Amino acid sequence: MAMTITEKILARAAGRDTVEPGDLIMARVDFCLGNDITAPVAIDEFEKAGFDTVFDPERIALIPDHFTPNKDIKTAQLVKQMREFSARHGITHFYDVGRVGVEHALLPEMGLVGPGDVVIGADSHTCTYGALGAFATGVGSTDLAGAMATGQVWFRVPESVKFVFDGELSPWVTGKDLILYTIGNIGVDGALYLAMEFTGSAISGLSMDSRFSMANMAIEAGGKNGIIAADATTRAYVEGRFRREPVYVESDQGAGYAWERRWSAADIPLMVAKPHLPSNTQPADELTGTGIDQVIIGSCTNGRIEDLRMAAEVLRGQKVHKDVRCIVIPATQAIWKQAMDEGLFDVFLEAEAVVSAPTCGPCLGGHMGILAEGEVAVATTNRNFVGRMGHPASEVYLAGPYVAAASAVAGHVATPEQIGTRRAV
């Protein structure tokens, strides 16, 4: 029977030859994770239910990234609980400040997740790892507790939908624009419960970093997972990095899809999602009247090295507008060091942007750049819900790093072309 990549990975994890959409399965988990918000609840549930051992201490990551370096006493308590649980159960992939990064940038970078895996994380953006050709999905703390104890999780096998991006991208356009365009087209529940498969020649041409930002936002369309079959780009990323054996899987000819969208990549411009939904999208160059107070360049969506290079390309020789705060947050320590070594920090500092330690921070309104009443931000993050970055009456515009950096210079939403940036290549 012809199956999609998602169905094949799930069948394997359920120990079956085939699965069909709608099947409820118990699946083996290759890797699971929790963060400083969700893991403490999972630990409480794990202990309350009377489990006393974890299924495999090497296949669990506990990543305190949201409110770290600890923003207050309560947070410090949560991280302490994770630290102690990790020590008690021999969990090696617990990373404290100085080693930690934003989870969905850190795990792929460290080679902890890879092609063919079934990964669950008590964080909705766990779908990021679909960029590696894995089945990865967000769950809640109780699911994480169950997976930590038994290595098992239940799934309803999702129907798959296919997004084909043909041809070449326009200048400046990245994976972030493709995914914002997709969400704008289908809506925030347009792919509810569905597996979103991204394919086509424009996807083949995307860097890994751009693929991570696309898969990252599958949840913003309600998707269960986003997935891109591994190709030469994936293999080059995974080889020498992934700590287990990759299993390369692709969809069969004739596999069934609930529906399909096909777009010419060249028609997709630089995109922005306006408040207060990721689906409220518009081409960036139509929004130049929108004044802003803050720019955030970072997060699990766009805090990787390529994103920082893009921001630096626009900020080089420029100054952040006098009425704007620009905060750059490299997603992991390794990215931080690489950006420093490449001289990107000189660009940011000369432009009068500030560089923070790796953290989720302002992305979820935690710390390190909270908005006041009435303030407006452009952020390379993934959610712009009411109150997401601070005061309930603040606003977030979502964009890729080029638009974010150009907006920081302009003082309003802008594209690199609108501020006169010349392409380096």
Next chain:
Amino acid sequence: MSASAPNNELGAVPGGSAVITGHAWTFGRDVDTDLIIAARYLNMKTAEELAAHLMEDADPEFPQKVRPGDILVADENFGCGSSREHAPMAIKGAGIPLVIAKSFARIFYRNAFNTGLPILVAPEAVDGIDEGDEVEVDLSTGCIRNLTSGKEFEAEPLPSFMQELVSAGGLLPFLKGRVQG
């Protein structure tokens, strides 16, 4: 989520009695988990602490206005956004025994079953309930009666696997049962 078998028995629901009567609070579509419980409160993790901030960014007075036993009624895609189980925890902490919606975002859907918060998918009921209406719901049959208007509605039946989860008392007792064979 569609039913795997036509079966309208919802079974016993942990933490809830079979028949629930309460006043409705109505919400629109795409109620996200940041709205249910804002991230600034996620440094807390008890149901009581969280309940004090339930739906605060939608209506700052909501935590004071909502009474134990009231039910939430929402349009499509309730609970979209983050995976925080703090959202169903905050709802339960406020004494809300049930959420009825046209559809639920998937992580919220599984979190509700895993943690024993009864939820019902019932599009017609959502259209037929106004804020403040008194509603009676029989969780064992999925029958929803609007006592204020006298109208009756049926909730979508639960897939049999979800019924198993519910009757085991949630995910962890279910998994424990499996491990112990």
